[in-house]
Amino acid sequence: MLIAISDSADPRIEAYRAVRERDLVGREHRFVAEGEVVLRVLARQSRFIIESLLLAENRVESLSDLFESLPADVPVYTANRTVMDSIVGFPIHRGILAVARRAPQPPVAELLARLPERALVVGLVGLANHDNVGGIFRNAAAFGADAVLLDPETCDPLYRKAIRVSVGGALVVPFTRTASASTMLRALEEAQFDVIALSPSGKETLAELERSPRAALLLGAEGPGLPADLLARTRTVSIPMSGSFDSLNVATTSGIALHHLAGGGRAPLFAR
Amino acid sequence: MLIAISDSADPRIEAYRAVRERDLVGREHRFVAEGEVVLRVLARQSRFIIESLLLAENRVESLSDLFESLPADVPVYTANRTVMDSIVGFPIHRGILAVARRAPQPPVAELLARLPERALVVGLVGLANHDNVGGIFRNAAAFGADAVLLDPETCDPLYRKAIRVSVGGALVVPFTRTASASTMLRALEEAQFDVIALSPSGKETLAELERSPRAALLLGAEGPGLPADLLARTRTVSIPMSGSFDSLNVATTSGIALHHLAGGGRAPLFAR
Secondary structure: EEEEOOOOOOHHHHHHHHHHHHHHHHHOOOOEEEEEEHHHHHHHHHOOEEEEEEEHHHHHHHHHHHHHOOOOOOOEEEEEEHHHHHHHHOOOOOOEEEEOOOOOOOOOOHHHHHHOOOOOEEEEEEEHHHHHHHHHHHHHHHHOOOOHHHHHHHOOOOOOOHHOOOOHHHHHHOOOOOOOHHHHHHHHOOOOEEEEEEOOOOOOOOOHOOOEEEEEEEEEEOOOOHHHHHHOEEEEEEEEOOOOOOOOOOHHHHHHHHHHHHHHHOOOOOOO | OOOEOOOOOOOOHHHOOOOOHHHHOOOOEEEEEOHHHHHHHHHOOOOOEEEEEEHHHHHHHHHHHHHOOOOOOOOOEEOOHHHHHHHOOOOOOOOOEEEEOOOOOOHHHHHHHOOOOOOOEEEEEEEOOOHHHHHHHHHHHHHOOOEEEEEOOOOOOOHHHHHHHHOOOHHOOOOEEEEHHHHHHHHHHOOOEEEEEEOOOOOEHHHHHHOOOOOEEEEEEEEEOOOOHHOOOOOEEOOOOOOOOOOOOHHHHHHHHHHHHHHHHHHEEEEO
């Protein structure tokens, strides 16, 4: 259902107004996705319902296959660049936005109970940076992780920028939030997960780690790392580095660890 | 030598004026480094000469150990935040800038000839994104790579943002530019490097790759990847991913591959 918008004050596109500020305050039951690649990933996920699209006029043709696959009552608003930028509050270079409904977040025990006998889960503790959370979801999707758990301090994976950095991975891998890092750990233990905490002071070396069928990888923020009480209760693993320069980005770290835990293509996780 | 600057038009801090625009046009024999961590890395590298510092007044005390170690004739300019932001042209949250002289870039054959019998080199082809190049240098430093080679399309590792993202890694790992990707490949072959080209269509799997004493890892941009003629002349290697989501960031990819090639802490590259 194509609807041309010529006035940036049009009430029908209320959900797109001042996107950047709304990102920051959270948007209840909705989120905003941006760009063609992300939109195509979103359209394939059954747990999110697309409420509407807002497209720059020159993007309509290249996306027609996609919005023709949407239910007929989903409005596809179109506007010229000037009107679109004025609605959103800054230049939307990609010219493609979608508003979708969030999926309900299941209790952690329920999410873990659903997973197969062999499963790989990522747990994030205190990760407040959207680039890092987006990057971790991209890696989680690429290496077939089954779920991501978030502690209360970790930022929202459905923040627009996090989705963009994840190239849609934040829409692919199921996630839920736990009441605390401790709750997360307890739920993983109860579901028989072998919990691996990455830390520069880890006792084992990643490359030598043999994984269990149910493996969970815990990651903390660069700098503070994972809390000491959590490290005391888990299997700690380090990634050895060149002595003089001991610094890895946490998203990169997740990629290295997930590549190893997923078996680098040798494990049955990957049908080859 | 502490020098208080109260006027943003003061000619002595010319090198700091409108940093962002100057980043883009290149700055001949100089570069700008930003932030405490990067500045401390810079001060340890003998191949770069620090010409001056510009510090927010409230940062002077915490850095006094550092600028006392500099030669006595290196000016340390200080300014309040308003003057500093006005000199630079945007808010410098970190309150710490340095201007340093670039090191000469040796011819590629000379750089490679200097390396030890067992060596790890990274070759970048068409990487125009400063975040990615910065991220790759961070990983190259973390995993002890001996050198990075750049083709003409790859961006400047000493661009302010690339240095920042590299957390100083761009100042640690020696690099040089080659006349073309072909020249790079030929130089590596002549120096007896086993050249490994990462590609989604690679014939070998990274996790199964046995490295030679002299190994070079070639990376291309996300999307286009490495040119076909280069792939045809090298050993191609892939990182298997979950079939439904085949997307890794190139800096993350470099981290995964360098972790493997460096032996994950088991190889003699790391004195443990």
